[in-house]
Amino acid sequence: MDDWLIYRGSGEPHDGIQDLPAPPPWRAFYSDRPTAFDRDHAYGLSDRWPLRAVAYQADPKTVEMVNTALYLRRPLLVTGDPGVGKSSLAYAVAHELRLGPVLRWPITSRSTLKDGLYRYDAIGRLEEADRTPAATPVDVGRYFRLGPLGTAMAPYALPRVLLVDEIDKSDIDLPNDLLDVFEEGFFEIPELSRVADTLTDAQVRPADDGRRVAITAGQVRCRAFPFVVLTSNGERDFPPAFLRRCVRLHLPTPSPERLRAIVHAHLGEAAPHAEQLISLFLDRRSKGELATDQLLQAVYLARHAQGDTTDRGHVADLVLQFLNQDRL
Template sequence: MVDPRLSIYRGTGEPHDDIAALSPPPPWRVFTGEVTSAPVTPTTPGARPTAEARARVYRPSSEVVHMVNVALCLRRPLLVTGKPGTGKSTLAFSVAHELKLGPVLYWPIGSHSKLGDALYRYDAIGRLQEAGMRGGAAPPDIGRFVRLGPLGTALLPGERPRVLLIDELDKSDIDLPNDLLNVFEEGQFDIPELSRLPDDHLEVRVMTEDPGRSATITRGQVCCRAFPFVVITSNGEREFPTAFLRRCQQVNIQQPDSEKLAEIVAGHLGPEALEETRELVARFVERRDRGDLATDQLLNAVYLAVSGAKSDPATREQLVDRLIQPLDGPG
C-alpha cells in the first residue's frame, strides 16, 4: 500500500485539499520564513486561463505522478525532460490546479536570462527621477520601485508552496544552472537595496509577480517557509552540471501511447470527437513512429476534422493530413 503522504498529487485533474497532509520536510530542508501575508488562492489574479484548461484534462503517467510526489516530499525541484509537446510545462499547471496552490509563477528562459531578474528588479532610475521631481521633499518610498520576480515571489514565506515553472532551462547561459544552486539549497536571498536601509525602515512593502499583490520584506531578507514546487523543463538540448542534477529530482515524460492519446482527445474535445476520428489517431501514431510529431498537432487536426470548417470534405481531409506531417520531414 502506498503511503498517503507520498500520494498527495494524483494526476486526476480533480482539485482537493490533501496538500495539508503532506509529510514534514526532511530536517535538512526545513525553512523558517515567517508568514506575514494572506495565502494565495486559485482565484488570485494572474492565472493563465488556457493553461488552466489544459491542466484540468492533463493525465500524467504513473511514473510522473510518483516523481511529483517525491519532489513534493523532499522539497526538491523536479527536472522534467522529454520531446516538445509531451506536456512538460502543463505538468506544473496540473499540480497547481489539483493541489489548489494558486496561479503558476512562470519564468521562461532565454539565452540572456539572469538569476537576479528572476529574484527581483529595482528601478533605481525611476526612483531618482521621482526624487528629482519632488525637489527637497522626502525621497519616495523605495518599496514602490522594487518588484519581486517569479523566483523571488515563489520564495515568499507561506503555509503552502507556490508552483514555479522554469521553462526550457537548456536555452540558458551556461552559468545559470550553477547560479541557481545556492538559492535552491538555502531557500532564501537578500535584497541589498533594502538590507542597507536604516533601522527605522526595517520593513518595506514591495510588489510581487502576482498582479496587484504586495509583500512585506524585513531587513531585506526573503526566506521561504514552504519550499516551492519547482518544475524545470528541458528539451534535452544540453547537459547540466552534476551538482545541479544532484539537487533535483528527475523524470522523463514519454510520448503518449494510443490509449493515452485517445484520453487526451476526449478530454479536450469530447468523446464524440474521438469516435469520429479514431482512424486519424491511428494514422498519427503510425507517422509518429517514423518521424517527429507533437500531440498538439493531433489535437489541431482532430479539431479541424470535426469543427465543420467551410470546405468540401476532400479539401478538409487534405488540410487535416497536412497538420499531422512529421516536423522533421515527410511522413
C-alpha cells in the first residue's frame, strides 16, 4: 500500500522525487530548457530550520496528503491551530526529498501578487544607463530579482518547495490572483518583454540567491510544478474556486503520544521532567488555547532551571500562557 509514497515522513533524505511519475495531462506545463539548483543548499533562513525539518513528526494522513499534492501538482492548503507544524511541514518535505532551500513568502494584508513574483530596481537601472555609453552591453538581469513565487515557477527540472505562510491574512483578491499563476504555470515581466527585440535572454537572480535563472522574452514558464504549502490559521474563508484547486489538509491538535514524540525529537531523552510538563500542558490545553512550541519551551526551561527541587509547575507558568485573548 505504501509503494506509491514519494514523501515518507521518515526525515531521512533520499532521491525518491526521481520516481514521481509524469503529471496528469491537465497539469503538464512547459518543456523549457531546465534550470539547475543546488538540492543540498542551506535552508536560507536560520540554523533552527534543519532541526525542525528533521524533528517534524508526520502522521500517516499528512504523508498521504503531501503525496497527493505531489502527484496531482496541486497546492496543499494546510489548516490547524497555531503551533501544530503547518509551516514546518514545508521544510520537512524539502529536507527529505532534497529539494533545496524553502522559498518562503510571508503574507500580510498588504501583500500583492507582484510581491511574490519579482522586484525591479528601476532607479538603479536608470542611473547605470546615464553612466554607460550607448554601445556598451548592459547586464539588465541584475536589476531584477525573482520573488519566492516567481522563483518557484522558474523552469527547474525538479519541483521547488514554496511556503506561502498565513495566506488567510491576505487581501481578499490574492487567493484568486494566485490561481491564474498556479493554473497556467506562467507569468510575464513586462519590463523585460518590452526589450525582447534587443535582449532575448536575461539572467535574473532567484529569491534564494542560487544560480541565475535565464528568462526568455520576459516570460517565466514553469517546467516542474512546485510543491506549494499554503498555511492558514482559519481567520477567513476562501472562494470555492480556490478551494477546488487545492489539496486540503487539516492538522489536528497533537495527541499525548505525538507530544511525547515531538519532545523527544527536539530535545532528546535527557528530559526526565518532560512527562510531568506534558501532563500540565494537556490539562491547561483543555481549558484554553496553547501551542505545541510552548510545551517545548517549558521542557527546555525546566531542564536548565537550577536545582532538583525546582517547582516544575512554576516553570510551566512562565511560558504556558493561554493564546486566547479572553483567557489572559
